[in-house]
Amino acid sequence: MSEVAExxxxxxxxxxxxxxxxxxxxxxxxxxxVKTDGEVINEAIPDVGYLHRSIExxxxxxxxxxxxxxxDRADYLAAMFANQxxxxxxxxxxxxxxxxxxxxxxxxxxxxxxxxSHLIAVGTFGQDIGAITPFLHALRxxxxxxxxxxxxxxxxxxxNYLRIGGVGYDIKPETCARITAFLDHFEPIVDEYNxxxxxxxxxxxxxxxxxxxxxxxxxxxxxxxxxxxxxxVQWDIRxxxxxxxxxxxxxxxxxxxxxxxxxxxSYDRYYVRIRELMESCKILRQCLDKMPxxxxxxxxxxxxxxxxGETYVRIEAPRGDMGYYVVSDGSEYPYRVRIxxxxxxxxxxIDKISPGIMVADLIALIASLDVDAPEIDR
Amino acid sequence: MDFTVQDLIATLLPGTVPAALGYALAAVAVAFAVLSxxxxxxxxxxxxxxxxxxxxxQSRVGPNRVGxxxxxxxxxxxxxxxxxxxxxxASADRKLFLLAPYIVFSGFLGAFVVxxxxxxxxxxxxxxxxxxxxxxxxxxxxxxxMAGWSSNNKWSLLGGxxxxxxxxxxxxxxxxxxxxxxxxxxxxxMQGIIKAQGWAPWDWFIFYNPFTLVAFFLFFTAALAxxxxxxxxxxxxxxxxxxxxxxxxxxxxxxxxxxxxxxxxYVIGAIAATLFLGGWQIPATLFGVTMAEHPLLKGVLxxxxxxxxAYFWAFVAMxxxxxxxxVRVDQLMAMCWKYMVPISFICLFGTIVLLVIWPDGNPxxxxxxxxxxxxxxxxxxxxxxxxxxxxxxxxxxxxxx
Amino acid sequence: xxxxxxxxRVRELCPxxxxxxxxxxxxxxxxxxxxxxxxxxxxxxxxxxxxxxxLSDLTAVDLPTENVIQVVYHLYSYEPRQEIVMKADVDRxxxxxxxxxxxxxxxxxxxREVFDLFGVVFEGHSDLRRxxxxxxxxxxxxxxxxxxQEEYDGISTEREPLVxxxxx
Numbered sequence: 001m002s003e004v005a006e007x008x009x010x011x012x013x014x015x016x017x018x019x020x021x022x023x024x025x026x027x028x029x030x031x032x033x034v035k036t037d038g039e040v041i042n043e044a045i046p047d048v049g050y051l052h053r054s055i056e057x058x059x060x061x062x063x064x065x066x067x068x069x070x071x072d073r074a075d076y077l078a079a080m081f082a083n084q085x086x087x088x089x090x091x092x093x094x095x096x097x098x099x100x101x102x103x104x105x106x107x108x109x110x111x112x113x114x115x116x117s118h119l120i121a122v123g124t125f126g127q128d129i130g131a132i133t134p135f136l137h138a139l140r141x142x143x144x145x146x147x148x149x150x151x152x153x154x155x156x157x158x159x160n161y162l163r164i165g166g167v168g169y170d171i172k173p174e175t176c177a178r179i180t181a182f183l184d185h186f187e188p189i190v191d192e193y194n195x196x197x198x199x200x201x202x203x204x205x206x207x208x209x210x211x212x213x214x215x216x217x218x219x220x221x222x223x224x225x226x227x228x229x230x231x232x233v234q235w236d237i238r239x240x241x242x243x244x245x246x247x248x249x250x251x252x253x254x255x256x257x258x259x260x261x262x263x264x265x266s267y268d269r270y271y272v273r274i275r276e277l278m279e280s281c282k283i284l285r286q287c288l289d290k291m292p293x294x295x296x297x298x299x300x301x302x303x304x305x306x307x308x309g310e311t312y313v314r315i316e317a318p319r320g321d322m323g324y325y326v327v328s329d330g331s332e333y334p335y336r337v338r339i340x341x342x343x344x345x346x347x348x349x350i351d352k353i354s355p356g357i358m359v360a361d362l363i364a365l366i367a368s369l370d371v372d373a374p375e376i377d378r
Numbered sequence: 379m380d381f382t383v384q385d386l387i388a389t390l391l392p393g394t395v396p397a398a399l400g401y402a403l404a405a406v407a408v409a410f411a412v413l414s415x416x417x418x419x420x421x422x423x424x425x426x427x428x429x430x431x432x433x434x435x436q437s438r439v440g441p442n443r444v445g446x447x448x449x450x451x452x453x454x455x456x457x458x459x460x461x462x463x464x465x466x467x468a469s470a471d472r473k474l475f476l477l478a479p480y481i482v483f484s485g486f487l488g489a490f491v492v493x494x495x496x497x498x499x500x501x502x503x504x505x506x507x508x509x510x511x512x513x514x515x516x517x518x519x520x521x522x523x524m525a526g527w528s529s530n531n532k533w534s535l536l537g538g539x540x541x542x543x544x545x546x547x548x549x550x551x552x553x554x555x556x557x558x559x560x561x562x563x564x565x566x567x568m569q570g571i572i573k574a575q576g577w578a579p580w581d582w583f584i585f586y587n588p589f590t591l592v593a594f595f596l597f598f599t600a601a602l603a604x605x606x607x608x609x610x611x612x613x614x615x616x617x618x619x620x621x622x623x624x625x626x627x628x629x630x631x632x633x634x635x636x637x638x639x640x641x642x643x644y645v646i647g648a649i650a651a652t653l654f655l656g657g658w659q660i661p662a663t664l665f666g667v668t669m670a671e672h673p674l675l676k677g678v679l680x681x682x683x684x685x686x687x688a689y690f691w692a693f694v695a696m697x698x699x700x701x702x703x704x705v706r707v708d709q710l711m712a713m714c715w716k717y718m719v720p721i722s723f724i725c726l727f728g729t730i731v732l733l734v735i736w737p738d739g740n741p742x743x744x745x746x747x748x749x750x751x752x753x754x755x756x757x758x759x760x761x762x763x764x765x766x767x768x769x770x771x772x773x774x775x776x777x778x779x
Numbered sequence: 780x781x782x783x784x785x786x787x788r789v790r791e792l793c794p795x796x797x798x799x800x801x802x803x804x805x806x807x808x809x810x811x812x813x814x815x816x817x818x819x820x821x822x823x824x825x826x827x828x829x830x831x832x833x834l835s836d837l838t839a840v841d842l843p844t845e846n847v848i849q850v851v852y853h854l855y856s857y858e859p860r861q862e863i864v865m866k867a868d869v870d871r872x873x874x875x876x877x878x879x880x881x882x883x884x885x886x887x888x889x890x891r892e893v894f895d896l897f898g899v900v901f902e903g904h905s906d907l908r909r910x911x912x913x914x915x916x917x918x919x920x921x922x923x924x925x926x927x928q929e930e931y932d933g934i935s936t937e938r939e940p941l942v943x944x945x946x947x
């Protein structure tokens with residue numbers, strides 16, 4: 001009950017709102033049971049599972065090679081990373097060495113995918129706040145990336161590009177030239193995007209100091225990736241537990257600075273992603289320069305049977321730390337595949353943060369955490 | 379003119395029909411004609427224009443298939459929506475639910491009664507014109523609240539409540555801004571307000587003194603809020619309230635709400651043009667042609683001038699919609715009560731003080747205001763051109779096409 | 780600290796609670812006694828040298844041959860940077876283990892997921908409901924002996940083959 005109601009003795013009731021599963025800003029199918037006092041939220045209980053496709057169970061029924069296309073579906077906005085996590089786990093178990101050119105191809109494809117995924121994140125963020133134009137501008141650029149991806153691996157969304165031991169197709173020099181052309185085009189666009197959306201007074205007012213996640217909460221709820229960095233923890237698996245060719249590359253890890261409000265507010269989470277776009281461009285340019293010659297895929301047995309064992313692989317996906325816990329019993333099929341995703345933990349913090357914020361802020365909070373329904377439910 | 383409406387009714391109707399009924403029928407006939415041949419195409423074309431302008435800003439194409447450049451898209455949409463099933467939720471308050479779209483629509487349509495399209499082209503030059511306008515457009519709130527309540531849907535209810543709070547609040551700065559104009563013109567009649575201005579920018583009320591300049595923008599902002607336009611579209615905020623008060627509506631009833639919204643866009647521009655921008659005023663002689671000698675040419679020119687002025691501000695509203703995000707409901711209220719209401723009163727009292735000092739206006743002050751406005755406008759245009767010149771063209775990478 | 784040092788330190792803090800360190804695999808892990816799980820977890824989190832402030836992952840593996848479900852905890856510490864894997868065996872037929880929700884809040888959802896898919900009951904959990912599957916789902920799908928029900932809510936779970944038999 002609100003303070004007003006208590007002081008006047010009026011009888012008021014909380015209203016139960018059912019946000020989703022079909023709602024314009026739930027990014028797929030999420031559901032929240034929201035108890036509100038007018039516009040102010042008293043409680044928001046997330047309800048997930050609408051997109052559960054039992055990808056982990058499917059993993060136990062597929063061969064090692066055959067499971068790679070399924071991992072695409074775990075997070076279709078960043079399919080390359082799900083590929084990479086599983087392939088790395090399989091390679092670590094089977095002790096397969098990926099040739100250097102294969103690693104560079106992987107990093108190029110992943111960073112392009114990261115740019116695409118972050119463009120969706122910031123674009124839909126604008127849309128959830130009510131600015132439709134930036135969304136379409138972001139998608140326009142993403143379309144170019146999809147074209148590049150199509151050229152690299154023949155698919156635009158669920159790539160199935162990585163193989164255990166390398167990549168499916170080598171990246172051709174003319175494709176590299178086109179990626180460079182795209183980067184030349186894209187880097188100034190980020191400034192344009194900032195002028196249109198990031199520095200917009202209304203946008204800042206809507207996000208600054210809204211839904212602040214403290215560093216302690218972020219650690220307790222195991223937020224990862226941009227959400228964790230926005231709360232002031234400088235942590236990026238690419239730099240801190242290096243894998244692939246990231247140790248050879250020079251890039252910065254953007255961290256939230258609370259420049260428009262409090263550290264860890266929605267604006268920080270948004271702006272960290274914008275800065276990561278630029279870092280990804282930097283990584284891409286270095287990769288294109290350094291790309292060695294040689295084969296792009298190692299020779300791996302068609303009936304791949306890694307020795308019994310288990311491993312936990314972490315990679316830095318656009319939605320943060322993606323963990324693959326893979327257990328092998330020495331057979332043709334993985335014994336257990338566990339995919340630990342960033343959105344799952346990000347989703348669990350919502351009922352902690354939401355009391356006291358407004359309905360419109362809840363939308364901003366969901367958008368700023370960049371949760372992605374398929375990645376939550378897997 | 380010898381020919382009168384009475385004659386027309388007398389010739390068309392048999393003598394046995396009472397005159398009052400004849401007038402009523404004539405009024406309905408005129409309303410029907412105006413609705414179908416002027417207001418409907420106006421709102422429709424505005425919707426098409428908005429979609430095209432918006433699409434252009436978002437690097438899309440927009441509707442371009444029906445008619446030249448898609449200009450008849452609104453007709454196709456209308457036909458489609460009439461054919462759709464009119465769904466009424468089982469738990470809705472049936473009567474209110476059915477009535478609400480018409481209330482909204484009549485609130486918007488009533489505004490056209492006093493809009494002066496030319497020196498003689500006005501349905502009714504009421505001597506309380508602007509007061510009537512403020513009153514009749516408030517009918518929209520009733521309709522929206524009715525729609526929100528009767529749908530028996532929480533999203534609709536939230537939308538209706540937001541809308542009521544928003545429109546009632548923003549009536550105040552809008553009303554006070556209008557009051558400054560009434561002080562200057564000394565009349566409430568729409569034609570009177572236009573006649574108190576001239577054709578040249580320095581005769582317009584917007585540049586009369588710095589206070590009226592501010593009052594104009596206050597009025598325009600408040601009018602956007604009253605019309606539920608972005609950045610004040612919180613009653614139907616798509617990403618928060620699904621579709622706000624129209625969530626449960628479908629088919630033609632749904633279209634009526636949007637009909638009213640797009641028509642309102644023109645009404646906003648028309649009122650702004652009337653009150654502040656000299657309305658239909660054109661020079662008495664143009665290129666050696668004395669306008670008084672050519673009534674038809676004069677009428678057409680007046681209509682065109684008014685139309686362009688009104689549409690310019692409708693275009694600005696579309697532009698704003700393409701650029702800005704939405705404000706939050708508490709920020710919206712804070713903006714109204716903490717900033718716009720006090721500023722509008724300052725504008726009102728400032729104008730009164732200046733009116734006491736210089737009862738007939740001060741040409742130097744007017745010219746200074748005009749000069750500053752022109753400089754600001756030029757700087758703005760320069761910025762826009764600069765940004766357009768430096769914007770990146772779309773990149774075509776696809777090698778297989 | 781290396782896994783060995785971490786293990787030594789944990790054993791020092793909770794002498795009875797931990798089993799042996801297994802360094803054979805790719806990531807070293809140690810077994811923990813389910814009875815003293817919470818004590819070990821609090822020690823791991825609060826000890827100044829260990830400071831495992833993050834539960835990266837909590838999952839389970841079904842091992843029907845040994846008749847256990849292994850609950851696996853992946854811990855990480857951002858400062859100092861170190862990681863360790865911890866495993867607790869629970870009986871397959873009466874799968875119960877203490878919750879670590881009050882040690883790491885994120886465990887709330889992880890444990891709900893493990894409960895949902897493996898049927899491990901976390902004692903003391905504040906909100907132990909199914910998370911991914913519907914409330915009325917029968918069985919725990921990630922157990923190796925899971926058999927899909929023939930129908931769910933009156934809808935058959937058998938699907939017509941997409942390609943008719945004779946056309947294959």
